[in-house]
Amino acid sequence: MEHYQIYIISDSIGDTAENVANASLRQFPNMDFQFNRHTRVTNKEHLEKILTEAKQYVSPLFFHSFASKELTDCITQFCLFHQYSAVDVLTPGVEAIAATTKQVPIPITGALRKLDAGYFSRVEAIEFAVRYDDGKDPRGLRTADVGIIGVSRTSKTPLCMYLANKSIRATNIPLVPELPVPKVIFEVPSSKIIGLTNSPEKLIRIRKERMKSMGLNADTSYTNLARIFEEIEFANEVMKKIGCPIIDVSDKAIEETADLVIRHLKKINQI
Structure with a gap:
């Protein structure tokens, strides 16, 4: 059976991204996935090192959660260039709220953990x-x-x-x-x-x-x-x-x- 590599990358502890990944993977009970979890990724250099490592695998899948737009853009561009699939866990929700409320979001690392x-x-x-x-x-x-x-x-x-x-x-x-x-x-x-x-x-x-x-x-x-x-x-x-x-x-x-x-x-x- 082929092993699929899933990267969980976050600027906090990564629970948000991993929970979404696990909920999605339950729809594929016969597939074999291996998690690579990277937390506290707060700068571009650290992120790029992880992304370079991921290239050793065939079609790695990324679930990421960043408060920083710079880091979100970095991983998005990387995945587009290499034609990898990626799930941005945080941005769609933030953008939807911003569009509805007409307010500018204030990036807060680990916001979900604080709410916990x-x-x-x-x-x-x-x-x-x-x-x-x-x-x-x-x-x-x-x-x-x-x-x-x-x-x-x-x-x-x-x-x-x-x-x-x-x-x-x-x-x-x-x-x-x-x-x-x-x-x-x-x-x-x-x-x-x-x-x-x-x-x-x-x-x-x-x-x-x-x-x-x-x-x-x-x-x-x-x-x-x-x-x-x-x-x-x-x-x-x-x-x-x-x-x-x-x-x-x-x-x-x-x-x-x-x-x-x-x-x-x-x-x-x-x-």
Whole structure:
């Protein structure tokens, strides 16, 4: 089988060009490709040395990503002269945005990598939400941006995951009459705690649907109206003692609740 040489060349770490190359190569599962990756190529001399080396192969293919127009022009002219195929990963997108916005682009090397800091922040927040979900370790409240408390089925976990996708570190702690309230709840600023409540009627419906989805009997103390009133009363007493904001989620989508939480956190300079 013939080996095809693919050159990944970038002025940064080359992930952008390599990702595009890999996505394209998946359309050719029976072909054999070998990667030659060159990163931190920031001057013409370095680039020309790589291009000279590539001439030893028959029809090398280039995937490149440069913020510099000089380097982009250099590799483009080289490929045209030698009739090699090349994929300019960055320029078409930049030119399309420039044409639409009538703005002149400012070349920034490694721009995607810089933006990835936001991605890693979201990943860290998601991992945080999972680690401290459902009161697994109430101590997480100390380092959280916000702590969500409430009775079962008030959408505490979905809310925390939604906030995590906004890079907000959220933990949630269920309030159950039979269980002691974690001391840490009263030790952190009340402003970083948000209480969630729901109508008894909606809680009954949600809890019964939950039990049915698990193949369990829907008529238990968990779905008993008197028990739900007891839980809500207990939770309200705890929230009143803390002095934290309370959101009624009975008529709100997760996005609406999250928006209220985010606005509150911004108001108190927590995020």
